[in-house]
Amino acid sequence: MGFVVAVVGATGAVGREMLATLEQRKFPVDKLVCLASPRSAGQKVRFQGKDVVVEATTAAAFAGVHIALFSAGAAAAREMGPVAAAAGAVVIDNSSAWRTDPGCPLVVPEVNAAAIKVRPKGIIANPNCSTIQMLVALQPLHKAAKLRHIIVSTYQATSGKGHAAVEDLLEQTRALAAGKEVKPAIFPGQIAQNLLSDWKPDTTPAGEGYSEEEMKMVFETRKILDDESIFVSPTCVRVPVVNGHSESVHAKFERPITVAEAIALLEKAPGVTVDARPYAPGHHPQPVHVSGKDDVFVGRIRKDFGDPNALNLWIVGDNLRKGAALNAVQIAEIVASESRQA
């Protein structure tokens, strides 16, 4: 009664988190197929207490696969996503490859689960980590008061760039502690005790001056909320944190909304934990506390001084879990429930 599940990119930071999440949430896996680039084939990963040997990602590897969770980057997803779909798998892809494709739903289960049903290409896209946690927190407010404009500054963890980026942060930190020169391996400069915008520039005319990461937040917010009239003004910044993205958000709505109303709405919202304590030093969601948790944490909900229709919020989420692996597995759970209903 279970499923044959493939994890593509099983040796990466998000791939490993996908395996852990499938296990923790007791996803009905009859057979697990772990795939990666030829370079990583032969490595072993752990699942349900056993070693699983990683195979190279080939068309043949998808035979009999019901659900394929991809976290192998955009190029691999563009090439192998349709191959997996043609072999009969429902593809859930964590890369940016299919997010803008009108034939692929872009889904945060708490926000737009219904979109999963319409997937003419057999591919469902998992949004960008920064967008996911922002929308889990803002959608309950949007439903009540209609979002008009989101001004967001991010404080993004190094794990969002993968294992090697975390190692780069830690190695740079050790070098500084030893009084040695910092030699960046993955980042385009010093990230230890520093801040970087390290994402590629967006190359569309609309995105002049913006990074790809920032333009993802603009485009994906509109697609997921199915509302082209919402504006997003993003500034994406990498901070020397291992895991857990934070966001400072100024959200402007169509009508006035009070702090009390926002807290009440968020306390009922799925996937959200509200920190409604009065402000005091350290009384707010923090990356080190949120890392390893499923929920998106929202705190520091404050009225705005300039605009009665706006609120300021502080949103923290585990970028590898809800920002990637958990969101993908939640989509897989909905796909799995469809098959059982059919």
Add this chain to the structure above:
Amino acid sequence: MGFVVAVVGATGAVGREMLATLEQRKFPVDKLVCLASPRSAGQKVRFQGKDVVVEATTAAAFAGVHIALFSAGAAAAREMGPVAAAAGAVVIDNSSAWRTDPGCPLVVPEVNAAAIKVRPKGIIANPNCSTIQMLVALQPLHKAAKLRHIIVSTYQATSGKGHAAVEDLLEQTRALAAGKEVKPAIFPGQIAQNLLSDWKPDTTPAGEGYSEEEMKMVFETRKILDDESIFVSPTCVRVPVVNGHSESVHAKFERPITVAEAIALLEKAPGVTVDARPYAPGHHPQPVHVSGKDDVFVGRIRKDFGDPNALNLWIVGDNLRKGAALNAVQIAEIVASESRQA
């Protein structure tokens, strides 16, 4: 032809920076009086290649002092500022003690130098570090297009909380590297590889949910720009950086303003260095590059997607220099030039 200058709080992070700045800028010091709390009295600090013994801050110590630079905290400034002024010194205070006093000008020389002249109490207040760098960057745009609303998220360095806070960051970092438990000494929690809002809560009714640091940005912006109609929506965050504050700013003006116009205005502005390169990874002002520099660095100037009257900017400054010591010494230079003109 020089001045008797007192530095109160000479052993602190900002006090030492004041001494270095007086020396570097060749301020005409005839005699230097270094003062601190009784606990620090007897310590030595360096100035112009010589050791200067630090004395306890008493009324008698201000006899004959022309200019007293205070960086000793609000309590000391509240008590000893008027004592120094009564002894005939012009007091330039880096704490928050006198900033809101209508009888004390609050000055960023590039922005409102003229305000220095009217100082009925003999005390001039140095603004908060976050406000100074934001206004050095925004005032040239304000003059051209009139600011209406500033939405700012800060990324503030540990040096803003003093020597001991930097040491706390470094010690926590070493503990993490050694796999040991983090034991915060100064911060209210983990700051290494984490983010904190560590400032005290504001206790005024208007400031509900906001920190003192945030409310300083609201109040001080209006006082310095002499415009009560400007709104500021601040979120202040401490990041694991040693020195150099960064700010993500969404600035809304009375009329549309283009990126090209903003760059042209900022390139002519005093105290500003513009990074006008097209966006690429790492091509933006960074704390590790700006630390030790006098100017405020502005980059990532981008049009806004939601509002033709708004721009998004990334502003980085050395919080100990322009954010504190340099700004105070620049005020002292203007005071000194008055005496020479008189």
